[in-house]
Amino acid sequence: MAPIISVRSLSKTYANGFKALDNVSLDIEEGEILALLGPNGAGKTTLISIICGIANPSEGSVTVDGYDVVRDFRKTRGQIGLVPQELTTDMFETVVNTVSFSRGLNGKKPAPEHIDKLLRELTLFEKRNNALRELSGGMKRRVLIAKALSHEPRILFLDEPTAGVDVSLRKDMWQLVKRLREGGVTIILTTHYIEEAQEIADRIGIIDRGRLMLVEEKDTLMRKLGGKHLSIELREPIGEIPASLAAWNLQLSERGDELVYEYDDETNHGGIARLLAAVEAAGIGFADISTRQTSLEDIFVSLIGDGR
Numbered sequence: 232m233a234p235i236i237s238v239r240s241l242s243k244t245y246a247n248g249f250k251a252l253d254n255v256s257l258d259i260e261e262g263e264i265l266a267l268l269g270p271n272g273a274g275k276t277t278l279i280s281i282i283c284g285i286a287n288p289s290e291g292s293v294t295v296d297g298y299d300v301v302r303d304f305r306k307t308r309g310q311i312g313l314v315p316q317e318l319t320t321d322m323f324e325t326v327v328n329t330v331s332f333s334r335g336l337n338g339k340k341p342a343p344e345h346i347d348k349l350l351r352e353l354t355l356f357e358k359r360n361n362a363l364r365e366l367s368g369g370m371k372r373r374v375l376i377a378k379a380l381s382h383e384p385r386i387l388f389l390d391e392p393t394a395g396v397d398v399s400l401r402k403d404m405w406q407l408v409k410r411l412r413e414g415g416v417t418i419i420l421t422t423h424y425i426e427e428a429q430e431i432a433d434r435i436g437i438i439d440r441g442r443l444m445l446v447e448e449k450d451t452l453m454r455k456l457g458g459k460h461l462s463i464e465l466r467e468p469i470g471e472i473p474a475s476l477a478a479w480n481l482q483l484s485e486r487g488d489e490l491v492y493e494y495d496d497e498t499n500h501g502g503i504a505r506l507l508a509a510v511e512a513a514g515i516g517f518a519d520i521s522t523r524q525t526s527l528e529d530i531f532v533s534l535i536g537d538g539r
């Protein structure tokens with residue numbers, strides 16, 4: 232099946248000469264959830280803005296459902312809903328009018344039943360006749376999503392959907408995103424929260440300084456780059472790792488009271504029992520052992536560094 236969005240050799244240089252995107256190519260399949268991760272200023276919003284036709288590319292091209300986002304702007308924009316980072320709507324307008332108006336702006340005939348259904352799904356129905364300024368921050372964010380979905384788009388962009396949102400609302404948002412995907416909507420979200428990408432994305436793209444560093448199925452990424460970490464807590468500190476354990480590439484903690492073994496399924500070959508036997512044979516007693524799976528966060532830091 233042809234991808235629903237196809238980005239080809241895309242670069243963007245702003246008027247001040249700053250190159251925000253550098254030769255980005257990316258295919259997005261219909262029905263997937265793609266999370267774009269990257270530090271501040273990496274170029275995520277710029278990429279989204281070009282796909283949505285809000286900003287023009289300097290080089291390269293983007294098609295949505297086979298249509299060019301510059302030449303066939305109306306055809307492509309109508310298929311896209313965009314949830315921006317901030318609310319820019321008239322705060323005195325009611326929820327229901329705001330959402331209905333958005334539908335009209337996208338050239339669709341009024342559909343009060345659709346708007347009511349959307350407001351129910353987003354638990355905004357009770358507040359439909361309230362002015363936006365009377366809503367909580369979390370509700371305002373849901374209005375942004377309702378606006379973006381008002382014209383029944385096939386593709387939804389969420390720019391930092393849960394920035395500054397509390398944990399329970401964040402989890403509600405994740406449920407909502409998953410439900411939308413089940414309904415066939417393709418979802419692209421940008422986020423700083425690695426946990427968010429790990430929780431809901433099918434694929435993960437990592438952007439840094441305008442370049443798409445990688446884009447990969449989440450499970451493959453975790454398998455390829457995610458390793459495991461075994462910590463052996465020693466009864467007595469040791470001064471150095473005995474030569475008999477050299478083959479294991481262990482790390483000794485600064486205080487000499489913990490041995491750390493980093494491994495993955497390929498390098499380990501069921502070796503933990505053998506490692507522990509070798510540790511004992513070397514005359515080192517241990518008090519406890521614990522393991523931890525590398526998280527997406529560890530992978531991200533190892534790729535981009537911690538300067539985010």
Ligand SMILES: Nc1ncnc2c1ncn2[C@@H]1O[C@H](COP(=O)(O)OP(=O)(O)OP(=O)(O)O)[C@@H](O)[C@H]1O
Pocket residue numbers: 245246247249250251269270271272273274275276277278
């Ligand atoms: N209109 C503009 N003119 C000049 N530079 C811009 C303009 N808009 C964005 N930039 C620069 O382009 C770079 C990418 O910005 P962008 O907003 O795409 O990053 P981002 O990854 O979305 O960041 P954040 O996570 O902070 O939202 C930044 O260095 C930004 O300062």
